[in-house]
Amino acid sequence: MRHYREIPIWKDVTEEQWSDWKWQLKNSIKTVEQLKDVLPISLQEEREIRGTLTTFDMAITPYYLSLIDPGNLQDPVRMQSVPSIKETEIHMGDLLDPLDEDADSPVEGITHRYPDRVLMLITHVCSMYCRHCTRRRMVGEVDRHVNKRVLAKQIEYIRAHPEVRDVLVSGGDALMFSNERLEEVIAEIRSIPHVEMIRLASRMPVVCPQRIDDGLTEMIKKYHPIYLNTHFNHPNEITPESQAACEKLANAGVPLGNQTVRLRGVNDCRHVVKKLMHGLLKIRVKPYYIYQCDLSRGISHFRTSLGKGIEILESLRGHTSGLAVPQFVVDAPGGGGKIPVGPNYLLARSDHLTILRNYEGVITVYNDKTSGDSVCGHDEACTDDRYLIKKGVARIFTHPEEIIEPSHKPRILK
Numbered sequence: 001m002r003h004y005r006e007i008p009i010w011k012d013v014t015e016e017q018w019s020d021w022k023w024q025l026k027n028s029i030k031t032v033e034q035l036k037d038v039l040p041i042s043l044q045e046e047r048e049i050r051g052t053l054t055t056f057d058m059a060i061t062p063y064y065l066s067l068i069d070p071g072n073l074q075d076p077v078r079m080q081s082v083p084s085i086k087e088t089e090i091h092m093g094d095l096l097d098p099l100d101e102d103a104d105s106p107v108e109g110i111t112h113r114y115p116d117r118v119l120m121l122i123t124h125v126c127s128m129y130c131r132h133c134t135r136r137r138m139v140g141e142v143d144r145h146v147n148k149r150v151l152a153k154q155i156e157y158i159r160a161h162p163e164v165r166d167v168l169v170s171g172g173d174a175l176m177f178s179n180e181r182l183e184e185v186i187a188e189i190r191s192i193p194h195v196e197m198i199r200l201a202s203r204m205p206v207v208c209p210q211r212i213d214d215g216l217t218e219m220i221k222k223y224h225p226i227y228l229n230t231h232f233n234h235p236n237e238i239t240p241e242s243q244a245a246c247e248k249l250a251n252a253g254v255p256l257g258n259q260t261v262r263l264r265g266v267n268d269c270r271h272v273v274k275k276l277m278h279g280l281l282k283i284r285v286k287p288y289y290i291y292q293c294d295l296s297r298g299i300s301h302f303r304t305s306l307g308k309g310i311e312i313l314e315s316l317r318g319h320t321s322g323l324a325v326p327q328f329v330v331d332a333p334g335g336g337g338k339i340p341v342g343p344n345y346l347l348a349r350s351d352h353l354t355i356l357r358n359y360e361g362v363i364t365v366y367n368d369k370t371s372g373d374s375v376c377g378h379d380e381a382c383t384d385d386r387y388l389i390k391k392g393v394a395r396i397f398t399h400p401e402e403i404i405e406p407s408h409k410p411r412i413l414k
């Protein structure tokens, strides 16, 4: 980690410029020539990076770049931001759209996979292109925001679907919009009566914390409840700057969550993950998900075993605050959505006995005989259409005659 003034091309940059997110964006490292000015790059690396940039753009904010230890080729921030020739390798099983987001898309930029919430992509650009990006089929290559006509269609779709109570505004990076343009989008969503909450997805707190300015937090405050999920992957990303950004959002009443991706050589270790989770809680960010790296093309060098992920969860639960334990999920290929996986705590079950184990290996028996039959809490919710379960395994409890056929994948189109 260097102070930016130690980097020759930024030695005359003022504090004011450095803390201006527009300056950060304008001065992002996008070419090999620029990269050579700020990091020692071997000739071979230079050639490889040039080869990689034809498939997926590079952008590294000066701030994020300054976190790299220039002497360490395995630096976790470097690995996430500097292209590697391995991205051009295509492996068996790699997919262009591993999550089948396009198949679940009723209008451009909307993925409606779950009954009550939608993913809305408002831009294809980011301030920093993660080398492990899962949406690389659409991000970067076409450096642009979604146009106003498409945005209007997305809003129209949400307005026409009263079951949508949660809108995830993502991209690209949702905070690439200026405060004014973002407010237009948020105000439109907020004007839809059935939308209960809005979630922003942005890596800006990590890669360009300068983006979290007073204008943004003042604007957001007018449209609560607004949540924000961000994407820290390594303890080195927790700095005074990213801390200030998160605290500012938290002080504006924005509950913060974090989605980490398991990346080989970056955070594939239970000690690093535990340190990261503790660091996040200290800056008021709740660890929300840890993702298994998915099957996108060009990221297979980051993939690591599912088993190691389960080991990491085993090393968290019980050993540290429950708040520090996220859900470990696999985003199932083919549009299956997020599937939680983790250690098994349920060892065995009989008519009335359930045998459980805790993190220490202590085995306990829970005896159902002492429990009464299940009795509903009797609330209006029980007959309210908004809360009734219309599909999935949970529906079998009330409709055992409805068999789920493997060939039939329920989708919500139109």
Ligand SMILES: *Cc1c(COP(=O)(O)O)cnc(C)c1O
Pocket (backbone or CB within 6 Å): 111, 112, 113, 114, 117, 118, 119, 168, 338
């Ligand atoms: C992840 C995701 C969501 C949100 O899932 P949560 O588990 O509610 O955070 C919604 N839609 C799509 C398509 C997603 O991939």
